[in-house]
Amino acid sequence: MEQMQRILRSAVRSGCDRNSCMIAFGGGVVGDITGYAAASLLRGVEFIQVPASLLAMVDASVGGKTGVNIPEGKNLAGAFHQPRAVLMDLDLLETLPDRQARAGWAEIIKTAAIRDIRLLSLIERERAALLAGSPSLLTKVVERCVRIKAEVVEEDERESGLRMILNFGHTLAHGIEAAQGYGRLLHGEAVAVGMVFAARLGEGLGITREATADRLEALLAAFGLPVHLSKLSCSRILTAMGRDKKRGPRGLRWVFLSQLGEALIRDDVKPAVWQAELKKFIKGK
Ligand SMILES: NC(=O)c1ccc[n+]([C@@H]2O[C@H](COP(=O)([O-])OP(=O)(O)OC[C@H]3O[C@@H](n4cnc5c(N)ncnc54)[C@H](O)[C@@H]3O)[C@@H](O)[C@H]2O)c1
């Protein structure tokens, strides 16, 4: 919020008007805050996304969700504001630190897991080439992810239905991020852990086809992503999840896979059930 104010004040001081256009050049954090500043400045000016991280390219820069965190939770202040354009240059990724690149892979694997089993199989098969940075393969994967996200958002911009599937792995991830005070696990890393948990919970409930969680976990681990959670206090995660704004009429909203490539939403999982599963998951079964 403090940074928002700095951006808005400097925009006004430098003479921005309704015809001004902001450019978000950076990772997802820069994109989210710039988009929110653009949505707020003079009740809305245009903006362009130039994502520089893998995660921002495949996910954060597309779809028009903008916002900032507040101490009470992730993205609790924000707006839907579509960028005028999203420009990507994969060469920017040459300077992206490895750990950040892996966090981007978590959202790529998420996109494949909820919507495209062929993409998931391609990533499994070509893992070595992808990690070595093969430009043609990476272009193909990034393009596919952007198309999937754009398709989903076109159908449901305001997240009243289908768009919720993009939150696969995010129910627990947001709890982890809020409980740790942002920053220890990267967003993508928390999502990786959250996806494994959602897949295990789904299998336990009989919603998710057996062996899905193992396959997903193996792929995430192969990309160097965390798949377990041991050090965080469970009660802090539970408190943070209690504040999650993603609730349906019946309770906390979970995205499950029926199988790899297909997602569904449920808000009727009893708190006692997912909480018991979470305690088991944190202790490592
Ligand atoms: N709006 C959405 O729909 C949406 C979707 C997914 C994630 N997000 C948000 O995006 C954020 C995560 O984005 P992120 O992973 O890009 O994190 P980030 O913005 O924190 O960037 C990660 C780090 O990499 C650096 N960096 C970025 N590009 C670089 C490059 N090309 N070379 C060298 N360093 C570079 C950044 O300075 C930063 O230190 C989270 O806050 C998440 O909530 C938003």
Ligand SMILES: [Zn+2]
């Ligand atoms: Zn995410």
